[in-house]
Amino acid sequence: MNLIQINNKFPDEISVVQYFEGVRWMGKKKCPFCGSEKHGKRNKDMRFHCKGCNRSFSVTTKTNLHNTRLPLKTWLYAFSIVTDAKKGVSALQLQRNIGVSYPTAHKMYMKIRDLMAESQVKLNDIVEMDETYIGGKPRPMANPDCLKPKKRAELDDKISNLQKDGVIFKRGKRKVACEVKPKRGRGTKNIPVVGIVQRNGDVVAQVMRTLSGKNLGDMVRKHVDTKDAVIITDSYSGYSRLHQIIEHIKIDHQQMYSYRGVNTNTIESFWAVVERGIMGTYHQVSLKYLPKYVQEFVFKWNNRNTDDMFETLVENAMKPIS
Numbered sequence: 471m472n473l474i475q476i477n478n479k480f481p482d483e484i485s486v487v488q489y490f491e492g493v494r495w496m497g498k499k500k501c502p503f504c505g506s507e508k509h510g511k512r513n514k515d516m517r518f519h520c521k522g523c524n525r526s527f528s529v530t531t532k533t534n535l536h537n538t539r540l541p542l543k544t545w546l547y548a549f550s551i552v553t554d555a556k557k558g559v560s561a562l563q564l565q566r567n568i569g570v571s572y573p574t575a576h577k578m579y580m581k582i583r584d585l586m587a588e589s590q591v592k593l594n595d596i597v598e599m600d601e602t603y604i605g606g607k608p609r610p611m612a613n614p615d616c617l618k619p620k621k622r623a624e625l626d627d628k629i630s631n632l633q634k635d636g637v638i639f640k641r642g643k644r645k646v647a648c649e650v651k652p653k654r655g656r657g658t659k660n661i662p663v664v665g666i667v668q669r670n671g672d673v674v675a676q677v678m679r680t681l682s683g684k685n686l687g688d689m690v691r692k693h694v695d696t697k698d699a700v701i702i703t704d705s706y707s708g709y710s711r712l713h714q715i716i717e718h719i720k721i722d723h724q725q726m727y728s729y730r731g732v733n734t735n736t737i738e739s740f741w742a743v744v745e746r747g748i749m750g751t752y753h754q755v756s757l758k759y760l761p762k763y764v765q766e767f768v769f770k771w772n773n774r775n776t777d778d779m780f781e782t783l784v785e786n787a788m789k790p791i792s
């Protein structure tokens with residue numbers, strides 16, 4: 471929903487409050503303190519008085535927007551602006567657009583990123599795993615002739631066997647001459663972000679301070695259906711024990727970038743979006759906030775086919791907290 475649509479649909483604060491109430495209670499208002507459905511009419515301050523426990527509550531009481539002092543319409547504007555911006559907006563831009571102070575805009579944006587936290591997704595089928603360092607990671611591209619014969623035979627065997635089991639790797643058209651692999655970002659002081667994406671599906675990503683085999687394996691176990699999925703990574707040593715928990719196929723980026731559909735192109739596209747967003751919009755990002763920025767791009771990727779991410783945010787905003 472864009473700003474004009476919001477204004478047309480919600481001419482005043484009460485109409486926004488009713489919208490949120492509908493999302494939260496679906497017609498059956500319940501006291502968030504005692505669960506009673508006995509309460510008076512909505513007061514002028516938008517609160518209800520509970521006859522069960524004598525306390526008062528509003529639509530945001532004990533939700534993710536608990537204690538907000540802002541009009542809910544301001545939240546709707548912010549939801550709209552943030553979800554419309556593919557690469558994100560700065561808190562400064564948000565401040566200008568919705569007319570709040572900079573600290574308020576900053577806090578709102580951080581809250582919105584919390585609302586974007588994904589419900590647990592399980593990835594399946596063909597998934598790609600990779601890590602990046604915000605700021606750029608060079609990558610080699612090569613053609614099949616660059617692959618050493620023995621390695622190529624091994625890879626052929628593995629792909630053919632998986633194809634017999636019904637795993638289809640879709641091949642791209644890209645063919646590039648052998649290039650010397652540039653140095654990668656590992657070993658720098660940058661903090662890695664690790665991602666796993668299901669082809670044509672969802673992505674999960676997290677900041678990982680220590681890229682150990684154990685941490686990478688834990689992440690796979692948590693987010694991937696390890697019984698059925700096939701995972702593709704590059705030949706980074708951190709991934710070398712993944713075969714113990716999941717069908718694992720490696721593409722050696724020293725040798726080539728893609729082979730018979732075995733590549734990490736999808737997760738690389740995700741990194742491209744993240745980098746353009748973070749470097750283009752936020753210019754720099756402190757370690758403290760990096761997980762939240764990553765969360766925003768994961769949410770936008772996973773909802774890229776959703777008509778209105780805006781509604782998802784309202785639903786998440788109205789989820790009860792304990």
Ligand SMILES: [Zn+2]
Nearest residue numbers: 501504520523
């Ligand atoms: Zn009550």
